Amino acid sequence: MKIPKTILISRTDNIGDVVLTLPMAGIIKKYFPDILIGFLGRAYTKDIIESCVFVDEFIDFNDFLNKSVSICGKRIEAIIHVLPDPVIAKRAFFLAIPQRIGTTNRIYHWLYCNKLIRLSRKNSDLHEAQLNLKLLSCLSIHQQFSFPEIYSSYGFCASPALPESLHAQISKDKFNVIFHPKSKGNGKEWPLEHYIALAKLLDKDKFNVFITGTKQEEPKLEILFSQIGDLVINLCGKLSLKVFVSFIANCDGLVASGTGPIHVAAALRIHALGIFPSIKPIHPGRWQPIGQNAYTFCNQTECNLCKKQISCECMQNIEPNAIAKKLEELYLLKFPVK
Template identity: 50%
Template sequence: MTIGIMGTPYTKAIIESCKYVDVFIDKDDFLKQQVSLAGEPPQCLLHVLPRPEIAKRAKELQIPWRIGTTNRWYHWPTCNKLVKLSRNRSPLHEAQLNLKLLKPFGINHDFSLPEIAELTDMSRLPVLPPHFAALLQADKFKIILHPKSRGNAREWDLDHYVTLVKLLDTNKFQIIISGTSGEKADLQPLLDQVGERVTDISGLMGLPEFISLIAECDGLVACSTGPLHIAAALQKHALGIYPPMRPIHPGRWQPIGKHAKVFVLDKNCSDCRKNKTFCPCTQAIRPEDIKNYVESLGIFPK
C-alpha cells in the first residue's frame, strides 16, 4: 500500500517528515493534472479536510473509493462512501474525528489520544544546518516560546511571555523566541524587554529548519497553533495555552503527544466568541503556573 497526503507547499515539510507517508501530493497539481502513487492512479481519497473542488475533482478522476461525511452537501453527489459525522457537536478531538473516516475499511476502533500519540512518528527529518545548531546550548533545557498564531488562536499577552522569561532561570534554561518574518515586528516589544535573556530566531528559518530545531529542543510554549502540534508530535514538552470555549477548547484541539500539557481555566465560557483579539480566560493563565510546571519536570542536562 502506498499512502499519500495532499497539502500545500507550506505544509510539505510536515508531511514529508512523517515516517508513514510515502508521497506528498500538491493540491494544485491534483486539481490541474493527473497524479499517481507509486506509478499508479489513486485508488482511494479520504476527505480529512473537506473542500468542494477536491471532491469534484476526485469524482472526475473516477477514484474508486471516495470517502466523505454526510454533513457536507457536496459529498453526496461526489463521494461513494459516506460516514455519518458531525464535528460541531462532537466531544471528540479533531484527530479522533478524522480517524472515523476509516469506517469504510472496517476500522471501527475508537482511538484514544494516547493511542494516537503512539501512532505518530515525525522521525524523517533533515539535519539542522550547522549555523542554526550552533545557537543551541547543550547544557540547558531548551524551551521555545512561540507567542503568535497568525491570528488563528486566542493568544496569550506578550506581557505574560515577558514575565515567564524573567521567571525562568537562565542558568538552567535556554529560552528561544520563534515566529515568522511577518510576526517579527509584533514580537519586538517582547524582545525589547528580555532581549538579553533569550535567543531570537524569529524570521530566520523556513519550516523544514524550524521543525528540525524543535526536534533538537526540549519544550515549546504556545497557544493553539502549528508549532505546538509539531512539538507534541515530536514527543517534546508541548505546553499549550487554551481558552475554555467550544469548539476551540483543548478537548477539540489539544496537542497530542506523550509529553503534551494544556493550561486552561476549568470552566465553560463563550464571552469572547465575537472578540478574537482579547480572551480574559486565556489571559487569566499565570506565567507562574507554566514556570512551576516546567521546573517540576526536573529534566535538565547535566
C-alpha cells in the same frame, strides 16, 4: 468496501490540522501494511507531510487540480476527504477515483462521493485527531483510538540535521525552550506580557529561551524584544519550515497557544506546553496537543470576549507562574538534583 491498494488522504489546511491527521496514515499502515498512502496538501505543509514515515507520497493541491497524479506511479483507488472541500470532491469525481469517501453533512459529498460516513464535528466531545479516525470506518476500522494509540502512530521524524551555526545555540547545560507567541491569527493567543513575565521568571542559568515566528510576525513582537531582548534569542523569520521542525526536535520544550508548532512539538515527543481557552470548539478537549510529553493549561471559566478577539480574559487568567512551575519541574527531570 473493497480494500484499495492506494489511498489519498486529503487535508489541505494548516500545520496543526495536518499533524493531527498524520496518525490516520500510521493506523492504515498498521491494519494494511501494503497500502500505498498519498497525502494531498498545500505546498506550505509539504515539509510536515514528508516528515511522516507512513506517507509514501505528497501530492500538491494545485497538481491534483491540474495534472494527472498518482501514488508512487500507481492509480489512486480511494480518496478520504478529511477536510471537506467542494473543489477537491468535484475533481476526485471527474478523475473517476473508484472510492470517494466523505461525510453526510456536506451536500456536495452526496453528489461527488460514493461512500458517505455520518460524522458531525461541531458538537462532538472527541478530539480532532479522534474525529479524523472515524473516517476509517470505510476500511472497517471502527475502533475509538486512545491518545497513546494516536501519538504512537504519528511516524513523525525531523530532517535534515541542523546547520552548525544553529545547533551551536542549543545549550547542553540548560533546558532549551521555545516560545512561539503568535498564531497567524488562527487561534486565541496568550498575551505577550505573559511571555515577557515568564521569561523573567525563568532562571537564565537554567533555561535557554528562543522566540520563533514568521518574519511578518516579528514586528508584532517588538514590545517583547524591547523588554527581554537580553533574556531570549530571536529566531523569527530565520528558519525554513523544515529547519524549524529539526530545531524543535533538538530542543527540550515549546510553549505556545493552539497553533501548529505545539502539535509538531508533541509529535516529536519533546515537552509541548499548550495554552488554550475553554470555549468550544477551540478548547483543549478538541485541540490539545497529543503526545507522551504534552501538557495543557486552560482557565475553565469562559469569558464574554472568547468569540470576538484573539486575546481574551480566559487566556489572560492563565498565569505565567503556572507555566514557569511546570518548566522548573521539567528542568529537574533533565537535570536531577544529585
